[in-house]
Amino acid sequence: MQETKMKNEVFPTSVFSELGYESAHFGQGQWNGVAIISRVGLENVIPNFAPTIEPDGEARIISATCGGVKVVSVYVPNGRALDNDHYTYKLEWMKKLKQHATKIAKPTEDLVIGGDFNIAPTDDDVWDITKFEGATHVSAPERKAFNSLCEWGLTDVYRDMHPEPKVFSWWDYRNGSFHKGEGMRIDFLLATKSLAKRVKSSEIDRNARKGEKPSDHVPVMITVEKK
Structure with a gap:
């Protein structure tokens, strides 16, 4: 869960608890904020980057172990x-994210990093690449940073299961972008190979964008088979 935009003390922990979920939240008020919600246990919570990495001044990353899987929620x-x-901050942040992954897990362990990456890794992940000339989200340094993270040992689970292009997870609120199909795929669940092998399905819930007062992002989901 990303962009919660609230302080820890007002996060609705009791609401999730009543539904059978444990929760961990790292917030800072009206900006940013990330959370992990789990029904399979929630241990070893790390708000911010791993302790040996220079902490970020904003609430953009939280990690925990849920049912034996190390889970990282990010808002890049x-x-x-x-x-x-x-932009410079973004590139440095991505370097720290890779460092964080190496500190909390090995590529052979079960790990998933999920959230809003604000990066479209290929031209197929935007509706029209010519509209993004000189823009963020598609620049070569951003894509290099994303690929570097994946090369450490992570798989873009949705893309592996759905190779078709032009499937998006975000649409601007303005100019009827959703109805025009003018979106980007910038939300990901990146899993280590050991975890990716157990993924039974991966979906992007486009229908969530059709609701009343929806987010400009839609959920990205995977179903993982138990060990």
Whole structure:
């Protein structure tokens, strides 16, 4: 869960608890915020990056172990513009994310990193690449950072199971982008090979965008077979 936009003390822990879920939240008020919700246990919670990595000043990453699987929820910085300091921050953040993965797990262990990456790794992940000339989300350094993370030992589970192009997880609220099909795939569940082998299905719930006052993102889901 990403962009919760609330402090820890107001996160609705009791609501999830009544439904049988444990929850861990790392928030900072009206900005950012990430959470992990689990029905299979929730242990070893790490808000922010691993302790040996310089902490981020914003609430963008939380990790925990759920049912034997190490889970990381991320909200990668947007970047704003290629000449903006936030873009440099984004690239440094991605380097730290890879360091974080190496600190908490080995590529041979069960790990999934999921959330809003604010990166479209290929041209097939945007509706029209010509509309993104000189823009963030598709730049070569961003894609290199994403690929570097995957090369450590992670698989883009949805893409592996659904090779067809132009399937999106985000659409701008403006200009009827959803109905025009003008979206991007920037939300991912990246799993180590040992976990990816047990994935039975992976879906992007496009229908969630059709609801009343929906998010501009839709859920990305995987179903994993128990060991």
